[in-house]
Amino acid sequence: MRSRTLFILLTVFFLVSPVKNSNAGDWGTGALMVIIERETSSVLVLDSAQNDKVLGRIEGLGLLHHATISFSRDGRYGYVISRDSLLSKIDLIKLKLVAQIKVGESAVGLAVTQDGKYIAVSNYKPGNITIVSNETFKIVKTIDADKSKTVGLVDAPDDKLVLSLMDANEIWIIDTSTEDFPVVKKLKNVGVKPYDALITPDGRYYMAGFFHSPWIGMVDLWNLDKGIRKIPLPVPDDKKGQPPVLKIPHLEGWIMAGGNLYAPVIGGSGLAVIDPATWRTKKFIPLLSYPVFAMARPDMRQIWANFVMGENNDAVQVVDVKTQKVVKTLRPGKKIFHMNFSPKGKKVYFSSYGDDKVAIYDTKTFKLLKEIPVKKPSGIFCTDRAHKFGL
Amino acid sequence: MRSRTLFILLTVFFLVSPVKNSNAGDWGTGALMVIIERETSSVLVLDSAQNDKVLGRIEGLGLLHHATISFSRDGRYGYVISRDSLLSKIDLIKLKLVAQIKVGESAVGLAVTQDGKYIAVSNYKPGNITIVSNETFKIVKTIDADKSKTVGLVDAPDDKLVLSLMDANEIWIIDTSTEDFPVVKKLKNVGVKPYDALITPDGRYYMAGFFHSPWIGMVDLWNLDKGIRKIPLPVPDDKKGQPPVLKIPHLEGWIMAGGNLYAPVIGGSGLAVIDPATWRTKKFIPLLSYPVFAMARPDMRQIWANFVMGENNDAVQVVDVKTQKVVKTLRPGKKIFHMNFSPKGKKVYFSSYGDDKVAIYDTKTFKLLKEIPVKKPSGIFCTDRAHKFGL
Numbered sequence: 001m002r003s004r005t006l007f008i009l010l011t012v013f014f015l016v017s018p019v020k021n022s023n024a025g026d027w028g029t030g031a032l033m034v035i036i037e038r039e040t041s042s043v044l045v046l047d048s049a050q051n052d053k054v055l056g057r058i059e060g061l062g063l064l065h066h067a068t069i070s071f072s073r074d075g076r077y078g079y080v081i082s083r084d085s086l087l088s089k090i091d092l093i094k095l096k097l098v099a100q101i102k103v104g105e106s107a108v109g110l111a112v113t114q115d116g117k118y119i120a121v122s123n124y125k126p127g128n129i130t131i132v133s134n135e136t137f138k139i140v141k142t143i144d145a146d147k148s149k150t151v152g153l154v155d156a157p158d159d160k161l162v163l164s165l166m167d168a169n170e171i172w173i174i175d176t177s178t179e180d181f182p183v184v185k186k187l188k189n190v191g192v193k194p195y196d197a198l199i200t201p202d203g204r205y206y207m208a209g210f211f212h213s214p215w216i217g218m219v220d221l222w223n224l225d226k227g228i229r230k231i232p233l234p235v236p237d238d239k240k241g242q243p244p245v246l247k248i249p250h251l252e253g254w255i256m257a258g259g260n261l262y263a264p265v266i267g268g269s270g271l272a273v274i275d276p277a278t279w280r281t282k283k284f285i286p287l288l289s290y291p292v293f294a295m296a297r298p299d300m301r302q303i304w305a306n307f308v309m310g311e312n313n314d315a316v317q318v319v320d321v322k323t324q325k326v327v328k329t330l331r332p333g334k335k336i337f338h339m340n341f342s343p344k345g346k347k348v349y350f351s352s353y354g355d356d357k358v359a360i361y362d363t364k365t366f367k368l369l370k371e372i373p374v375k376k377p378s379g380i381f382c383t384d385r386a387h388k389f390g391l
Numbered sequence: 392m393r394s395r396t397l398f399i400l401l402t403v404f405f406l407v408s409p410v411k412n413s414n415a416g417d418w419g420t421g422a423l424m425v426i427i428e429r430e431t432s433s434v435l436v437l438d439s440a441q442n443d444k445v446l447g448r449i450e451g452l453g454l455l456h457h458a459t460i461s462f463s464r465d466g467r468y469g470y471v472i473s474r475d476s477l478l479s480k481i482d483l484i485k486l487k488l489v490a491q492i493k494v495g496e497s498a499v500g501l502a503v504t505q506d507g508k509y510i511a512v513s514n515y516k517p518g519n520i521t522i523v524s525n526e527t528f529k530i531v532k533t534i535d536a537d538k539s540k541t542v543g544l545v546d547a548p549d550d551k552l553v554l555s556l557m558d559a560n561e562i563w564i565i566d567t568s569t570e571d572f573p574v575v576k577k578l579k580n581v582g583v584k585p586y587d588a589l590i591t592p593d594g595r596y597y598m599a600g601f602f603h604s605p606w607i608g609m610v611d612l613w614n615l616d617k618g619i620r621k622i623p624l625p626v627p628d629d630k631k632g633q634p635p636v637l638k639i640p641h642l643e644g645w646i647m648a649g650g651n652l653y654a655p656v657i658g659g660s661g662l663a664v665i666d667p668a669t670w671r672t673k674k675f676i677p678l679l680s681y682p683v684f685a686m687a688r689p690d691m692r693q694i695w696a697n698f699v700m701g702e703n704n705d706a707v708q709v710v711d712v713k714t715q716k717v718v719k720t721l722r723p724g725k726k727i728f729h730m731n732f733s734p735k736g737k738k739v740y741f742s743s744y745g746d747d748k749v750a751i752y753d754t755k756t757f758k759l760l761k762e763i764p765v766k767k768p769s770g771i772f773c774t775d776r777a778h779k780f781g782l
Contacts, residue, residue, distance in 0.1 A: 028467025028484065029419035030777050049465035049507060073734060074440035075466070076419025093419065114735045116440060157690040157736065158755045177755070203690040222692070222713050299548040299594040299780070301613070322613050343464060343778040344505045345548065364549045364568065386421050387734040387775050389690070 025055060025093045029075035029383055031343050032092055035351065035358060036080075038064050038337075038378040043080065044358075045092060048342040048349075048382070052360055052370055056095040062086030068109060068379060070391065072134070073116040075383035081110040081121055089119075089137060092383070099137035103130040111155040111390075113176045120161050120176075122153035129153065129163060129174065131181055141181045143174065152197025152208055154390035156221055160184075162206045164194035171197075171208060171219055171228065190217045190228045199390035231279050257300035258321045264291035264305065271305065273324060285319055287326065288312045293338065296321075297363055298345040306336045306350070316350060318366070328366050332359040340380040351377035416446060416484045420466035420774055422734050423483055426742065426749060427455050427471075429728075429769040434460075434471065435749075436483060439733040439773070443751055443761055447486040453477030459500060459770060461782065463525070464507040466774035472501040472512055480510075480528060483774070490528035494521040502546040502781075504567045511552050511567075513544035520544065520554060520565065522572060532572045534565065543588025543599055545781035547612055551575075553597045555585035562588075562599060562610055562619065581608045581619045590781035622670050648691035649712045655682035655696065662696065662710060676710055678717065679703045684729065687712075688754055689736035697727045697741070707741060709757070719757050723750040731771040742768035 032055070033046040042059040046052050061067070062082030069078045077098070080088045085104035090097055104123035111120050118140070119132045127148045131141040148167035156162050159177035164170070169192055173185040191213035199206050208217040215230040255262040260282065261274040269290050273283040289312040291305035303319040313335050318328040334354025341348050347369065350359045353376055360370045385391040423446070424437040433450040437443050452458070453473030460469045468489070471479045476495035481488055495514035502511050509531070510523045518539045522532040539558035547553050550568035555561070560583055564576040582604035590597050599608040606621040646653040651673065652665040660681050664674040680703040682696035694710040704726045709719040725745025732739050738760060741750045744767055751761045776782040 026484070028421075028463065028465030030421050030462075030466030030774060031464045047465065049463060049467075071421075072419065072440060073422045074419030074438065075421030076440075093417070115737050157688075157692060159737070204692075297548075298778075301548060301595075344780065346506050346550070383421060384778050387689075387778070389735065 025095065027055065027093070029092055032075065032383045033340065033342075033349060034069055034078050034090075034092070034381045034383070035349075035374055035377050036064050036067050036069070036379040036381075037375040038067075038353065039376040041082075042375070043069075043078070043090065044372075044374050044377075045095065046358075046372065048347065052347075052372065054372060055092075058090045058095055058097055060097055060100075061088045061090075064378070066108060069381040069385075070110055070112045070119070071381075071383050071386040072112065073386055075386050077134075078381070078383075079110060079112060079119050081107050083107065085121065085123055085125075087119065087121055087132060089134075101132060101137055101139065103132065103139065104128070108151060109153045111153050111161055112386075113155055113161065114157060114159050114389075115177070118176055120153060120155075120174075122150035122163055124149040124151075127165075127167070129161070131176065143181065143183065145172075151194060152206075154197065154199040154206065156199060156206070156389060157203040160221070162197075162199065162219070162221070164190070164197050164208045166194055169194065171206065171217065173221075173224070185224055187219060187228050191215060191230070201389065203389035255294065255296040255300070255303055257296050257303065262294060262296075262303055262319075262321075264294045271303065271319060283324060285324055285326070287317050287319075288315050288329065291317075295339060295341070297348070298341055298343065302327075302363060304339060304348060306339060308335065308337060313354070314352075330361065330366060332361070332368075333357055333371075337378045338380050340382055343382060343384040349380050351380055353377060416486065418446065418484070420483055423466065423774045424731065424733075424740060425460055425469050425481075425483070425772045425774070426740075426765055426768050427458050427460070427770040427772075428766040429455050429458075429744065430767040431455075432473075433766070434469070434481065435763075435765050435768075436486065437749075437763065439738065443738075443763065445763060446483075449481045449486055449488055451488055451491075452479045452481075455769070457499060460772040460776075461501055461503045461510070462772075462774050462777040463503065464777055466777050468525075469772070469774075470501060470503060470510050472498050474498070476512065476514060478510065478512055478523060480525075492523060492528055492530065494523065494530065495519070499542060500544045502544050502552055503777075504546055504552065505548060505550045505780075506568070509567055511544060511546075511565075513541035513554055515540040515557075518556075518558070520552070522567065534572065534574065536563075542585060543597075545588065545590040545597065547590060547597070547780060548594040551612070553588075553590065553610070553612070555581070555588050555599045557585055560585065562597065562608065564612075564615070576615055578610060578619050582606060582621070592780065594780035646685065646687040646691070646694055648687050648694065653685060653687075653694055653710075653712075655685045662694065664715060674715060676715060676717070678708050678710075679706050679720065682708075686730060686732070688739070689732055689734065693718075693754060695730060695739060697730055699726065699728060704745070705743075721752065721757060723752065723759075724748055728769045729771050731773055734773060734775040740771050742771055744768060 031049045035044045045055040063084045065083045078090045085107040089099040106125040109122045121130045127145040129143040148165040152164040161174040171187040175184045191210035193211035194208045197208040206219040218229045261276045270286040289307040292308045294305040314331045316330045320327045332350040333352025337351045337353045358372045358374045422440045426435045436446040454475045456474045469481045476498040480490040497516040500513045512521045518536040520534040539556040543555040552565040562578040566575045582601035584602035585599045588599040597610040609620045652667045656663045661677040680698040683699045685696040705722045707721045711718045723741040724743025728744045729742045749763045749765045
């Protein structure tokens with residue numbers, strides 16, 4: 001009996017030893033969709049490459065209003081920043097929270113450095129940039145922003161970070177590859193109250209929008225000595241003489257497609273088509289309402305727009321870039337808060353906050369492929385962000 | 392004793408049930424580097440996100456001269472096409488060959504459709520396109536190419552495939568979303584003997600090079616009715632009146648950076664800088680020798696070139712796109728056959744066929760980070776290809 005017990009114990013030992021991965025998922029991490037469940041401190045994980053199978057839910061992530069997610073270079077980990085500055089590292093294979101740290105009181109964005117070593121958070125309160133080590137998940141540096149809220153934080157080539165100071169009206173560049181994370185450049189008087197920014201896909205141009213200045217501030221990271229270029233905000237040709245639009249929302253959603261720049265502008269229910277050489281508005285494409293997000297399918301052939309407020313909050317419209325016309329209006333569900341594409345754009349995902357679901361459509365046929373129950377969904381983030389500057 | 396045995400057995404059962412994944416690797420698949428071992432029918436798998444840890448080797452993949460790899464949408468599976476038309480599906484988590492099929496006698500390329508459902512192989516012999524189901528890994532369609540070798544096969548938006556017919560001088564478009572995979576367009580007399588092609592990153596323009604025609608053939612997939620545009624091959628300004636370069640090798644390596652097109656041209660030891668608006672050669676950047684591959688760092692700030700033949704086969708040169716000058720010459724090892732970047736360009740990987748190693752450098756400091764023994768390495772492929780049209 002003893003030897004049999006020993007055999008069983010040895011078998012147990014043999015089986016136990018590799019079981020440290022027993023919770024590991026049997027899936028690749030290249031094309032996962034991570035969806036914020038806005039009211040329940042959780043995210044739901046789908047696999048876009050496996051017919052949008054629900055892989056699981058991860059909970060305990062703080063207040064997720066305006067939450068955003070960036071990813072580790074291999075797509076394995078998501079970094080979630082909550083509205084109350086709780087930074088969480090979630091494992092998308094084991095489907096669990098693996099590390100968490102409170103980095104402030106109020107935050108709006110984050111960035112992962114090019115080398116994947118650090119996660120930086122832009123805090124509104126206290127106004128700073130807090131840099132956390134991916135390995136230890138401890139704070140390695142806090143860069144005080146002269147009591148200013150920080151916004152528009154992005155990663156840039158050569159392990160740089162770029163950000164805007166909302167109250168100090170500056171743009172800063174941080175070098176995370178140098179000991180002690182120095183601020184290597186401070187551009188001053190860039191515009192009054194920057195509220196958001198983007199970096200172009202090549203990581204070269206940083207562009208900030210301002211609440212109280214009628215221009216876009218552009219910094220060429222290859223030519224920092226040239227300082228900031230102030231590009232007047234576009235005025236539609238038929239509104240000449242009027243003040244420019246006050247604000248271009250969600251700079252992240254700016255689109256260069258077919259040689260033109262497309263932007264949703266406040267002051268009109270539609271999309272402005274802007275000539276990037278002159279920054280003149282060449283055309284205005286009317287839509288059902290004022291678009292909140294306008295996003296290009298990854299091949300830049302289509303632009304999809306949603307409308308959070310008002311009676312058309314259930315609608316999504318598709319503009320064909322070739323003809324510059326609306327080719328489809330869909331109504332995927334109540335309160336479409338966000339959308340995203342599978343990596344090559346075959347499918348598009350809509351968060352219907354009002355109907356507690358994510359609806360998935362084919363972007364070629366516009367047919368509904370699937371609906372998945374999700375608790376009060378908002379932001380949808382694909383792990384392919386891991387490979388894109390500024391995301 | 393019996394109850395204890397029962398407890399142990401129950402424990403064993405409990406532990407056994409989830410163990411089906413026990414061979415699964417504990418890593419994300421977003422940034423794996425898969426390296427062809429040219430003479431041993433094998434590939435080595437590194438994880439660029441885990442300090443280039445060697446994850447393992449997969450064997451039995453056929454004759455790997457000129458072999459290439461595409462990936463499933465989630466980066467989990469690699470599809471390897473051998474020179475002798477053996478198509479293999481390799482699992483990058485379990486690190487094993489999971490399916491294999493012989494699709495012809497001689498092949499040069501492959502493409503995965505946008506939806507990930509099919510793998511298409513371009514065969515030289517017999518001249519055809521063979522389409523394999525990813526699910527069953529059986530041939531679902533063979534499209535005869537009028538006895539012509541097929542080359543320059545790429546995937547395009549809306550589940551299209553585009554290819555060139557080397558002997559028939561045509562470009563074809565296949566629709567894989569329609570039953571029976573029809574050839575929806577045949578462009579004729581495009582040029583004499585197409586040898587390679589590329590598709591632009593947005594999946595809109597297909598460009599073919601020809602052995603016996605002095606132009607590049609460009610097809611705008613948004614405007615197929617316009618047919619083929621024949622763009623004269625560039626002639627450097629100081630060689631006016633002479634015939635154009637005979638061939639631009641490795642079209643895949645064409646680079647749009649800083650507003651110019653960079654191409655290695657036969658007939659000069661260097662890189663031509665071409666104005667894409669006029670296709671005139673504005674400048675010629677001399678290099679050590681005739682470059683075989685010229686590749687841009689993902690942020691387009693640097694171009695790296697290697698030289699397979701001659702005394703400089705151990706050298707790599709770096710051109711800074713801002714100044715258009717050579718800023719660094721490295722000698723990473725004998726016979727540098729190929730190179731590739733980590734997804735955001737922090738690191739660059741060189742295959743040294745002559746020294747049986749892969750050498751990894753930091754692209755900012757140009758410092759050697761690591762050398763890894765690899766058996767006669769050639770092509771290096773990163774799983775981030777999964778998200779790029781034409782790769």
